[in-house]
Amino acid sequence: MKHKFTRTVLALLTSTVLLSFTKDSAMIEPKFLITSSDSSGTHNGPWKSKFLDVNKNGTITYHPDEQGNTIPDFSLVGYHHGSRPIPKLKLFKTLYPGKGDAGNMIQQAIDELAALPADKNGHRGTILLTKGSYPIAGTIHIKSDGIVLKGEGDQANGTKLIATGKGSRSLIEIKGSGQLTEIPGTRVNITDTYVPTGAKSFQVTDAKAFKAGDKIVLFRPGSSNWIKDLQMDQIIARQGTKQWQANDYNLSYEREITKINGNTVFIDNPVVMTIDQKYSTGAIYKCNFKGRLQEVGVENILFESEYASDIDEDHGNIAVDFDNIENAWVTGITARFFIYAAVSLNTGAKNVTVKDSKCLDAKSIITGGRRYSFNNNGQQNLFMNLETTEGRHDYVTGAKTAGPNVFYNCKSTNTHADIGPHHRWATGTLYDNIETDGQINVQDRGNWGSGHGWSGVTQVLWNCTVESAAVQNPWASGKNYAIGLKGKKVAGRLPGKPDGEWEGQDQKNLLPQSLFLAQLKAAGIKTP
Structure with missing residues (x-):
């Protein structure tokens, strides 16, 4: 008892009482700042979530609620559900920078490759764009399976594709036909x-x-x-x-x-x-889904858009734009100065991996419909190891986006809005180890836009770091989770909404550190 009493006294002596006025009241509110070696102030050692256990053999046991609901398995996303590595296709043609617009040269090479038969894996080949600048006044289109557009690096001295002149457009459009x-x-x-x-x-x-x-x-x-x-x-x-x-x-x-x-x-x-x-x-x-493309990739390219001013909106909109495609990829690209996105996946995009890429320094007015740095409206897609600056909705889903989808190990700085489901009921997204100097929100957005309302359900924030977050449960059909989130918890836009499933706020050393990587291991899938 003596030792227990001594520890209690020491804890109180190392605590500082702060008195402050609340924002909405003159009432003085006591706050306690606990000083310790752990800046979270609440937990020093490793801890695990009550929602699941990672077993010694790497499998995961999920703990259901009273209705049987669990956090879903997000492991089977991305290129071929992670069951295959991104392939290296044989070289078809090498292109070199020249004088004037390069759009016709690149499009001609794509069309020549598209005319050849694909192999048994749906692959045709790679078009290599060597180092240098390729000005493009229009849009490059890929409409056939098995084509890879590859550069020699996304740095200034690498391969640079430039959206020149005026016209809000996608620089690379990869789009199949038909519908589900x-x-x-x-x-x-x-x-x-x-x-x-x-x-x-x-x-x-x-x-x-x-x-x-x-x-x-x-x-x-x-x-x-x-x-x-x-x-x-x-x-x-x-x-x-x-x-x-x-x-x-x-x-x-x-x-x-x-x-x-x-x-x-x-x-x-x-x-x-x-x-x-x-x-x-x-x-x-x-x-x-007749007409849906497959096995198309974009690799190792720096995309830039010309622009007239920081608020110019008559220039490049999206660097790489996908729709009606499955089992595709984007790796090692950087996009600078575009209005909307580095990569945008539309509703017909499925099992796409986007990784090791950046979206930097967008040029547009800062308002709705702009700066969705890595945008996903499709399903079973994976976004990992990404960086953004000067975006708004940096890692974002749209209306009725059908999961599972994953954003893993992504960073956002100088952001101007929030990360998360943007509007109208996205379902099944994992935000795992996302770091932002802004917000991640999962909430009822009310009458923003044309009536966004509840932005999503089964949205899981795992071990994220934020300036602030509002995570709420909708009135029906499921839950949203903030597990191991470091940052301020805020009320959200509208009062009186049910709280989400918050656990371990500001506690370090959550195990597993990454839910996604743990789920990959449990499924026997190598990290992409």
Whole structure:
């Protein structure tokens, strides 16, 4: 007892009482600053989350809540779900800088390569752009599988592609055709009353037409009672505000069947939003995506845009722009002075890896629709080892972005807005070891934009460092998590919203340090 008393007295003696006035009241509020060797002031040693255990053999045990929901497995994202390394394609042609616009030369080489047959892996070859500057007045288009555009470095003395002159545009556009399509007659309903977040199996009415390897859509229709419970039919209106409508929230998640056992269907990637019969009946159906590209890459290039002033908006918009593509990659690029993004993945982009890249010094006015440095609207995509400066929404998802998706080991400085799900119900994103001098927010954005409302669910912040963060749980359909976050916790835009799942705020030494890397190890996948 004597030792315990002595430790208590010493703790009190090394504490400093701070008196301060609150912002909204004249009432004096005591605060205690605990001084110790750990600047977090709350925890000195390693600690683990209550939501999961990493076992001695590297597997992970997830701890469900009262309804069976867990943090999902985010490991199967990026190029071929991480099962293959990014390939090195054979050299097709080497290009050299010349005088005048280089756009036609580069486009001609791409078109020549596209005319050749792809090999059994869907690969055609690499076009190498040697060191030097390549002015481009328009847009370079890649519309065929298996083409890699590669430079000799993203430094000033490397390969530089320059968006010259006027015109807001993408400098490189990589885009397939078509759209995700349901195969008629294959739809069957899910019979479970409740499918929890994190689940990789569920019951259907009749699974006999399905087999392992089938590409399917896990379909969760919107409903008016769900929108009512989310309170998204009562967004405080201003000019242009749109209340949410059920038909706009039919969510489609691409999955692959791994096993069938009777009428139980097992899928590769987890459910990232609860499927609850009280709101709607989920379903699955076979799908195809004719015209979708694959096996396209952009590597080791410095992209720059000419600009007239710091607020010029009539110049390069996006450096590398993807849509209607799967199993593709961007590595080792830097983009400077663009309006919108270094890399933007649109809704049809799936299993894309973007890594070891930078988006620096955007030039535009600082307001909506600009400076989304690394933007993702697709699914099962991986963004890792990235840096940004002077962005707004640096690592960001858009409306109804279907997860899982991962942002891992990314840094943002001199930011002008927040990181996170931007608007209208993104589902299933991991923000792992993100460091920013700004904010990461997961909240009800209310009538911002045309009525953003709840920005997302199953958004997991793991071991992130921020200036501040608002992480809230929506009124229905799941939770959001802030685990081991270092930085201020703030109330968010709107009062009275449910708190998210906060754990270990300002505590150092969270184990595992990276949830994503731990999940990769548990799945037997090498770090990309």
